[in-house]
Structure formats: structure tokens, C-alpha cells
Amino acid sequence: MITLAEFDAAARLIASHVPPTPQYAWPLIEAELGVKCWVKHENHTPIGAFKVRGGLVFVDRLKREDPSVAGIVSATRGNHGQSLAFAARAHGLACAIVVPHGNSAEKNAAMRAFGAEVIEVGRDFDEAKPAAARIAEERGWAFVPSFHLDLVKGVGTYAVELMRAVPDLEVIFAPIGLGSGVCGLVTAKAALGHRAEIVGVVSDRADAYARSLAAGHPVETTTPADTYADGMAVRVPSPEALAIMKAGVSRIVTVDDRAIAAAPRLLWRATHNAAEGAGEIGRAHV
Numbered sequence: 001m002i003t004l005a006e007f008d009a010a011a012r013l014i015a016s017h018v019p020p021t022p023q024y025a026w027p028l029i030e031a032e033l034g035v036k037c038w039v040k041h042e043n044h045t046p047i048g049a050f051k052v053r054g055g056l057v058f059v060d061r062l063k064r065e066d067p068s069v070a071g072i073v074s075a076t077r078g079n080h081g082q083s084l085a086f087a088a089r090a091h092g093l094a095c096a097i098v099v100p101h102g103n104s105a106e107k108n109a110a111m112r113a114f115g116a117e118v119i120e121v122g123r124d125f126d127e128a129k130p131a132a133a134r135i136a137e138e139r140g141w142a143f144v145p146s147f148h149l150d151l152v153k154g155v156g157t158y159a160v161e162l163m164r165a166v167p168d169l170e171v172i173f174a175p176i177g178l179g180s181g182v183c184g185l186v187t188a189k190a191a192l193g194h195r196a197e198i199v200g201v202v203s204d205r206a207d208a209y210a211r212s213l214a215a216g217h218p219v220e221t222t223t224p225a226d227t228y229a230d231g232m233a234v235r236v237p238s239p240e241a242l243a244i245m246k247a248g249v250s251r252i253v254t255v256d257d258r259a260i261a262a263a264p265r266l267l268w269r270a271t272h273n274a275a276e277g278a279g280e281i282g283r284a285h286v
Helices: 004-015 027-033 051-065 079-090 105-113 125-139 151-165 182-193 208-215 239-250 257-275
Strands: 024-025 039-040 073-075 094-099 117-120 171-175 199-203 249-255
Touching: 004 151, 004 182, 024 027, 024 117, 024 151, 024 182, 027 151, 027 257, 039 151, 051 079, 051 151, 051 182, 073 125, 079 094, 079 151, 094 105, 094 125, 094 171, 105 117, 171 182, 182 199, 182 239, 199 208, 208 239, 208 249
Parallel strands: 073 094, 094 117, 171 199, 199 249
Antiparallel strands: 024 039
């Protein structure tokens, strides 16, 4: 597990690039759901997602341990890739990101805007991963996995911020892609001694982690992960991530694409007056 001192050190590093994000309890969401509900606004980061935190921590450690590294390569559906492109630019590294064919044009454009080379391979994330490792070897660049404790340490700083700001939280719902975000919550909860129950959320079209937690071991799915929530479109669970989830995630719920699409619309209705003109609502994450 990751200590509170390690989280605080990661937060200081991240703060030199990205300030802490706010959390708000929106009255209209409370009225809709019937419970007090806080939203952690990681959409206020430069890439619109919490992933930027992990990329900064990973690349900082990589550069300190290997100052001669010329570039990094990884696979993504978008947010992880934006995170690495952002961090690579900050450290003067080249960056190549492998995405599946048909990936979000907007996320591809965002990665390129941060300076990444975007390469399309395969039908989904799990087919893009082997190509990223091969390209890294061919170029002599560092391969960045989509799950690593440096990434967990970085993204977990959002969880530390949230739990410190709202110490009486009872349940925290977190979407699961490959797992760094929810594992950040688990490790932050342990470091702080917080009592919140952590519940994972996956798409019913990409439910490998729900099956894996129920079975107690990794369960791969074979159907291409085709879901509106492209950041959750994972077929092959990480054993390391699952081990952390087993230690701290009480359950994983599955939701369909209709419900997933409804969530940002609910947030938009609840927040559009306060955020009018801010340019953030279209990328809101619940």
C-alpha cells in the first residue's frame, strides 16, 4: 500500500503543474438522487480527467531513474494517453500513444495537441496494448503500462483531497477502466484511515472486473468492449489492480450505456448556471 507521506509528496509534485480540484455538493443532484452527493471535479484538470496526476508522477520517477530516456510509449482510449503526453511535454520527452481503430477523434486530437504521436492498432484497448510494447522496444523508448503503482500514487491524490475535504463521506462510487482510479481510492482510504465504502462501476459491455471480483481471480471477456464509456472499455483485468480492489472495494455494479450517458446530462442540468461559459460541462466526469 501507499503511505500518506508518499501521497503528500506526490501531491506537491503534481501541484507544480496542476492545482487541487474542487468538490461540490450540488443541490439539484441531491434532489434527483435523494441523498447528499459530492462531485469531485477532476474535469477541471488540463486534460479533463484525474489521469493527469498519475502521468506526472510516473514520468517524474522515470526521468530521475533514467535521465537518458528519449521517449515513452503506451496504449490508451484517451485519458491515460493525454496524461502521458502532458507529462512528456513537461519533461521534454517524445511520446507515442497507441489507440484502437475508431477511437474518439476528440481524444486523439487532444493527445496530438499535447505533442503525442497517435498510432491506431486493433479493435479495442486490449488489442492496442501489445503493439505499444512492441513499438517501445523497436524505438528504445520506455513502455508505460496502463496500471502501475506510480499511476495509482498520482491519481490517488484526488482521493486524498476528497476524503480530507469531506471526512464524513459514507460511500464513494468510482468508474473502473484498468483500475488506477479506484485503486487510488482504496489506497488513499487505507492511508487516511477513512471509513467510506468504495463501490466500483463498470459498463455492462465491459464487465471483466465485476466478473473478476465476484470470482476472486481475473476473468477476461472475449467480446470487443464496445461501450459509450470508452475509458472503461477493458476486457483483460490487471491482476495487480484486482488484488487491490479485493482488499478495499466492497462491490462492483454494472450499468448500461443509457445510464452512463444520462449521468453527465444530470450533472449539466445541476451545474450549468454555475459553470456557464466555463467550457467544462461537456467533459464532466461523475
